[in-house]
Amino acid sequence: MLWLIDRQKHDDYLNINRYACLVAEPAAERKLVGIVDVAALRDEDVLQHLEGADEYLYISGIAVSKSFRF
Numbered sequence: 001m002l003w004l005i006d007r008q009k010h011d012d013y014l015n016i017n018r019y020a021c022l023v024a025e026p027a028a029e030r031k032l033v034g035i036v037d038v039a040a041l042r043d044e045d046v047l048q049h050l051e052g053a054d055e056y057l058y059i060s061g062i063a064v065s066k067s068f069r070f
Helices: none
Strands: 002-011 016-024 034-041 056-064
Touching: none
Parallel strands: none
Antiparallel strands: 002 016, 016 034, 034 056
């Protein structure tokens, strides 16, 4: 099962529009498998290389429990 924890975050320095922390757990158990932090950014230095895009996703952190790694 994958849970989405979403919150609005406004940060003029990083120009973050939206932020989400995704939390994964197995369907049969209430046990943490992993997390990933993702933000939608609008950095013009990056966007100049992404034709037609007005924002992009940036993964700032990821973690997976050792017992679920391959």
